[in-house]
Amino acid sequence: MDEKEQEIISRAQNNPGSFAPLYDYYFPKIYSYIYHRVQNPQLAEDLVAETFYKALANIKKFKWQDRSFACWLYTIARNQVIDQFRRQEPLSLDESKSDLTAPVVNNPEEKVLYEVTKEELLKAIKTLSSDQQDALLLRFQEELKIKEIALVLNKNEGAVKALLFRGLKNLRKKLEGGDYHEAV
Numbered sequence: 001m002d003e004k005e006q007e008i009i010s011r012a013q014n015n016p017g018s019f020a021p022l023y024d025y026y027f028p029k030i031y032s033y034i035y036h037r038v039q040n041p042q043l044a045e046d047l048v049a050e051t052f053y054k055a056l057a058n059i060k061k062f063k064w065q066d067r068s069f070a071c072w073l074y075t076i077a078r079n080q081v082i083d084q085f086r087r088q089e090p091l092s093l094d095e096s097k098s099d100l101t102a103p104v105v106n107n108p109e110e111k112v113l114y115e116v117t118k119e120e121l122l123k124a125i126k127t128l129s130s131d132q133q134d135a136l137l138l139r140f141q142e143e144l145k146i147k148e149i150a151l152v153l154n155k156n157e158g159a160v161k162a163l164l165f166r167g168l169k170n171l172r173k174k175l176e177g178g179d180y181h182e183a184v
Contacts, residue, residue, distance in 0.1 A: 005069060013060050023052055026070065029142060030077050036137050037081045047080045054080075067151050074144070074152040078134060085130075124174040132167035135160055 011018035030051055035044040054076050062072055125133060134153060138144045144152070150160045 006064065009059070009062065009064075009069060012056075013062070016056055016059070019056050019059065022055075022069070026073055027052070029070075030073055033074065033137060033142055034077055034081060036141060037133070038084065043084065047077070047084060051077045051080050068148065070144070071148045071151040074138065074142070074148075075154075078152055120175060121171075124171050127174060128167050128170055131155075132163050132170065135163040136167045136171075139164055 005022070008018065008021050012022060027048065031044060031048045034047045034051070035041065038044055038047065051073065055073055062069065067075075125136065128136070131153065135149055138149045138152060139146075146157050146160050146164075150157045153160060153163075155163075
């Protein structure tokens with residue numbers, strides 16, 4: 001979508017009415033990222049709306065340099081989440097409504113094991129630092145590259161690799177019975 005995306009962005013910079021295809025393409029991705037950070041559908045919708053409002057309002061300032069449009073949007077989205085957490089206490093994680101990428105499971109026993117595993121994973125992720133949560137979500141859920149994550153988090157690539165390494169190490173430790181039950 002790169003060349004086509006560049007064309008759409010150029011049109012949107014001249015005519016804001018041409019922003020709709022970008023919104024349609026990126027809405028599910030940005031919503032998923034924000035939802036997994038705030039764990040509240042209504043709040044996620046509000047933050048996504050604000051993210052796209054700010055993107056549209058500032059589309060003329062966007063320039064193709066080292067940053068892709070996706071990175072620019074994720075940066076705006078991340079800043080919206082940070083601003084939300086500054087305004088109020090972080091919301092509690094609602095494991096029953098979280099929907100990580102789910103494999104298709106037909107066997108009832110596998111469904112129960114999957115639900116228990118997902119619940120434990122979500123509780124363990126909740127114990128990580130905010131930066132580690134962001135890095136892991138952007139890498140494994142949103143499938144961004146290290147360079148893109150670095151741009152979104154405003155860190156260098158080495159710092160992102162360290163966040164991912166430490167985040168995965170902490171998750172493994174907590175899920176294997178290290179300090180997981182004490183942290184939750």
